[in-house]
Amino acid sequence: MDAQSPKVAVFDTKPYDREYLAAAEGSDAVQWTFHEFRLMAENAQIVAGANSVCVFVNDVVDAEALGILADCGVKHIGLRCAGFNNVDLHAAEARGIAVTRVPNYSPYAVAEHTVGLLLCLNRKIHRAYNRVREFNFSLNGLVGFDLHGKTAGIVGTGKIGRILAGIFRGFGMRVIAMDPYPDPTWAADAGVEYASLEDLLCASDVVSLHVPLTPETHHIVNEKTLALMKPGVVLLNVSRGALIHTKALIDALKSGHVGGVALDVYEEEEGVFFEDLSGLVLEDDELARLLTFPNVLITAHQAFMTREAMEEISRVTVGNILRAARDEDFLEQTKL
Numbered sequence: 001m002d003a004q005s006p007k008v009a010v011f012d013t014k015p016y017d018r019e020y021l022a023a024a025e026g027s028d029a030v031q032w033t034f035h036e037f038r039l040m041a042e043n044a045q046i047v048a049g050a051n052s053v054c055v056f057v058n059d060v061v062d063a064e065a066l067g068i069l070a071d072c073g074v075k076h077i078g079l080r081c082a083g084f085n086n087v088d089l090h091a092a093e094a095r096g097i098a099v100t101r102v103p104n105y106s107p108y109a110v111a112e113h114t115v116g117l118l119l120c121l122n123r124k125i126h127r128a129y130n131r132v133r134e135f136n137f138s139l140n141g142l143v144g145f146d147l148h149g150k151t152a153g154i155v156g157t158g159k160i161g162r163i164l165a166g167i168f169r170g171f172g173m174r175v176i177a178m179d180p181y182p183d184p185t186w187a188a189d190a191g192v193e194y195a196s197l198e199d200l201l202c203a204s205d206v207v208s209l210h211v212p213l214t215p216e217t218h219h220i221v222n223e224k225t226l227a228l229m230k231p232g233v234v235l236l237n238v239s240r241g242a243l244i245h246t247k248a249l250i251d252a253l254k255s256g257h258v259g260g261v262a263l264d265v266y267e268e269e270e271g272v273f274f275e276d277l278s279g280l281v282l283e284d285d286e287l288a289r290l291l292t293f294p295n296v297l298i299t300a301h302q303a304f305m306t307r308e309a310m311e312e313i314s315r316v317t318v319g320n321i322l323r324a325a326r327d328e329d330f331l332e333q334t335k336l
Ligand code: NAD
Pocket: 082, 083, 103, 107, 110, 155, 156, 157, 158, 159, 160, 161, 178, 179, 180, 181, 210, 211, 212, 213, 216, 217, 238, 239, 240, 264, 265, 301, 302, 303, 304, 305
């Protein structure tokens, strides 16, 4: 390490972030400062002296925070995730800050977790696990349904949606999909049919969301679109919490219209997911309500968390940091 080594402030650091970032090639050439708290305008000043800032999904990198970071001399925001809805890209560009992410670490990790959630929820494995550990070997209430022959609707056929489509096809499911940029060649090869969102929602037994969070996709699942879904539909969201209007979802669960929900993300997950809050009072009433339904399964944003994904996230993030420190025209090269 020398005086030229980039100085990097890492936010929302967990022990596994340190472990994988430290093990990545090139990591020794970086001067790391790890913060356990999330970045926001109120604490952005702490980065003074850093060249890059490394953030995750719930850091708040809005125009105000970016202004402070720019004044502190930060030239680069390195997201160690794929989604970038928490960064104001226009403000970053205006302040001459390059933004990088890890667009493609392991779509398999996320697609496989989605399938894990569906199988667990449908076959009630989480409930069976608890019962058997208490020597309750009763099967009452554990009836699921065959996935074979059912219809899966995939909203968003990017990297993750396509892998999930392949897995569902392997189960013998009919797969229909919706994407504003359809790929008919892929669909024909994969045995997937494209449809409108409305037709997809009306026809699917399982609906899975794989779109980024944008103004267009915000609350794409709402009172109106929930009403279009088949009674008993199973809804999966491992993408971003605000794709679903939580209040409308709770109403649809209470009425019995929705048969099951598996979530890896939640609209108000910031400050809750990734934290150990056991022993504290859960202040979020909607999350608390969701957790009371026997047919709701929630994991705390862990779909990305495989060894392969963590290694790739760290490798690409460290590479981005080193390039940002080296290349004069890095800002131009990194428009997201
Ligand atoms: P991707 O960019 O490869 O694919 C996204 C797809 O969504 C694209 O094909 C795009 O055309 C489509 N799309 C955009 N707007 C749409 C709309 N209004 N309706 C339908 N489709 C639309 O992204 P990806 O790698 O497949 O990831 C998808 C999302 O998964 C990410 O944006 C991220 O939010 C989320 N994610 C979650 C985790 C996790 O750990 N839970 C991990 C990685 C990614």
